[in-house]
Amino acid sequence: MRVAVVWFRNSMRIHDNPVLSWAYESENVEAILPIYIFAEETNQGGNQTIGKHRLRFQFDCVEDLHKNLKSELDLDLHIFSGDCVAVLESISEQLQPCEVILLTEYSTSPLDTEQNEIIENNIITTHQNWSAKSIPCSQTIxxxxxxxxxxxxxPPKSMKDMVRIFTREFGDFENIVFQTNELNPPLSSRKKGLTVNSQYQTSLDKIRPFFTSPGYFRGGESEAIVRLENKVISQHDYVNSFNKPKSISTNVKGNPFEPTTTGLSPYISTGCLSIRRLWNSCSEIQQSSEHTVPPVSLHGQILFREMFYLLSRSTANWDQDIGNSQCKEIEWGELNRVQLDAWESGQTGFPFIDAMMRQLNATGWMHHLGRHAVSCFLTRGQLWQNWTHGRDVFERKLVDSDWAVNNGNWLWLAGVAPFSMPYYRIYNPCPDAKSSLNVETKDAEFIRHWVPELAEFPSKYIFEPNLAPLHIQESAGCLIGKDYPSPIIDRKESRKKNLQSFKLSLENLR
Ligand SMILES: Cc1cc2nc3c(=O)[nH]c(=O)nc-3n(C[C@H](O)[C@H](O)[C@H](O)COP(=O)(O)OP(=O)(O)OC[C@H]3O[C@@H](n4cnc5c(N)ncnc54)[C@H](O)[C@@H]3O)c2cc1C
Known part of the structure; x- marks a missing residue:
């Protein structure tokens, strides 16, 4: 008998899943064993590499996948916890009489490629009945x-380059629609499931108690489909007029948690939502009317994502600031732990920066322009810290954490990449109504929610409260320096100094 072990890593879905489709369509695969492996010991705070909201989201994804595999394909998702080689070794004996093919999604992340190599060396080469295959186009178009x-x-440098690549691959850009991999009957009823036992097996019931409070973004394919329907498919005007740089960074009025953009990134990065399905949903809507185009449109956002995946594969040391052809080696300052901690915990004394970081800490998500503001602040704007420090914080905490995309965007914002914004365009961390950070300043609801110390402050001073006269601070019940931090740095002086340092660093590189 030939068994396909389908290892779900970054495509936590049944719809348009090329790995599952491969297993179902392959004539000589008779049985399917779907598996998921939690890599590390977890507790309420998450683990070493994954913060609590990201991990909670991941748990939701596994739970939903477990339910959907059972109800739609009558397959049991086997859930393990531990080292992947030990897990596979533990089930290999039970699969001894079978020919086994281990199927995974193609990935550019070092964690996945390293795992693939270790498995190749320790399982595939040592077990004659095992082989492995990585299937392309699961995470990307x-x-x-x-x-x-x-x-x-x-290597693409711009949106124009990406449109050119798409046109070359798929023809007339305006009319690109993708064939998706759906498991409709009779395909879905063609294979049988399989059951194995292992000492590494764990259950959802064992892990669930770690996650007592639900996240704002609930993980899983089912949630992804609902969000796609609510934010995209049923919103024709929204899709046709989508203009990313104009989107409001301080979330929807009346709901300080809900993005003004689609909020689909956690579902896309975990593979709960197929990127082709999002593309096609936009294409269908756009066909009937005038619409925005890349780089500002939703298709444009998808192209940025594809661009970072290509670059992450073609650039050695994509996640390093040294030996990375997409990164100018700027002489950043020494690690300043105090400033970095203040930045991470939302205690910088700059309410917009703090509100964004506190939203990240409380939910695992932040609007794109918020990410612009906090990354600029940490690097070339104010704190002159190496971008990789901020990248690490984002990687651990974001519910949409994605190795290719996170590194690409940090490179962009730090001003060090060929595709970066000009290094001298520095955001004011105390934005006003005219700022390109698109902040709601009249009621400043977002700041009042995320920085409750300032809840009673007049809007006029709320973005730079240290400038408020003492009597205003007193009547707002918040003394700056006592109830809320004074700014950890002089924003104007640091900006000036950093601009000079960046320029000097560039000259030294020539
Ligand atoms: C410093 C920094 C770090 C970032 N780290 C990540 C990360 O780890 N994971 C991640 O998915 N995004 C990351 N982004 C990109 C972007 O901020 C998020 O993808 C976006 O805010 C998600 O919100 P949305 O789903 O509402 O986006 P929408 O505007 O609705 O866009 C739709 C989809 O397009 C993709 N997309 C949008 N913008 C980008 C972009 N700039 N680059 C690549 N793909 C994009 C996402 O998959 C997103 O869900 C980062 C941005 C910055 C500035």
Whole structure:
């Protein structure tokens, strides 16, 4: 008998899942064993590499996948906790009489590629009945390996380059619609499921008690489909007029948790939502009327994502600030733990920065322009800290944490990459109504919610409360320096100094 072990890592869904489709369509696969492996010991605070909201989201994804595999395909998701080689070894004996193919999604992340290598060396080469296959286009639209390996490939630097790549691959850009991999009957009833036992097996009931409070974003394919319907499919005007740089960073009026953009990133990064399905949903809507185009449109956002996946594969040391062809080696300052902690915990004394970081800490999400503001502040704007410090915080805490995309965006914002915004365009961390950070300043609801110390402050001073006269601070019940921190840095002086340092660093590189 030939068994396909389908290892879910970054495609936590049944719809449009090329790995599952491969298993179902492959003539000589008779049985399917779906597995999920929690890598590390977890507790209420998360673990070493994954913060509590990200982990909670991941748990929701596994729970939902477990339910959907059972109800739609009559398959039991086997859930393990521990080292992947030990887990696979523990089930290999029970699969001894079978020919086993281990299927995973293609990935560019070092964690996944390292795991693949270890498995190749420790399982595949030592068990004659095992083989492994990684299936392309699960996380991305493009076949990353094929594009990067083609003689025509040049690392993309801009949206124009990406439109060119898409046109070359798929034809007339305006009319691109993708075929998706759906498991409709009779395909879905063709294979049988399999059951194995292992000492590494764990259950959802064992892990669930770690997660007592629900996150704002609930993980899972089912939630992803509902959000896609509510924020995209039923919102034709919204999709047609989508203009990312104009979106409000301080969330929806009346709901300080809900993004003005789609809020689909956690579902896309965990693979609960197929990126092709999002693309097609937008294409269908756009076909009937005038619409925005890349880089500002929703298709544009997807292209940015594809661009970072290509670059993450074709750039050695993509996540390093040294030996990375997409990163100018700027002479950043020594690690300043005090400032970094203040930034991470939302205690900088700059309410907009603090509100954004506190939202990240409380939910695992932040609007794109909020990410612009806090990353600029940490690096070339105010604190002159190496971008990789901020990248690490985001990687651990974001519910949409994605190695290719996170590094790409930090490179962009730090001003060090060929595709970066100009380094001298620095955001004011105390934005006003005219700021390109698109902040709601009249009622300043977002700040009042996330920085409750300032809840009674007049809007006029709330973005720079240290400038408020003492009697105003007193009547708002918040003394700056006592109830809320004074600014940890002089924003104007640091801006000036950092601009000079950046310029000097660039000159030294020539
Ligand atoms: C410093 C920094 C770090 C970031 N780290 C991540 C990360 O780890 N994971 C992540 O998914 N996004 C990251 N982003 C990109 C972006 O902020 C989020 O994808 C976006 O805010 C998610 O919100 P949304 O789903 O409402 O986006 P929408 O505007 O609704 O866009 C739809 C989808 O397009 C993709 N997308 C949008 N913007 C970008 C972008 N700039 N780059 C790549 N893909 C994009 C996402 O999958 C998103 O869900 C980062 C941005 C910055 C500035």
């Amino acid at each position: 493009l076949d990353v390996e094929a594009i990067v390996g083609s003689p025509k490939y040049k």
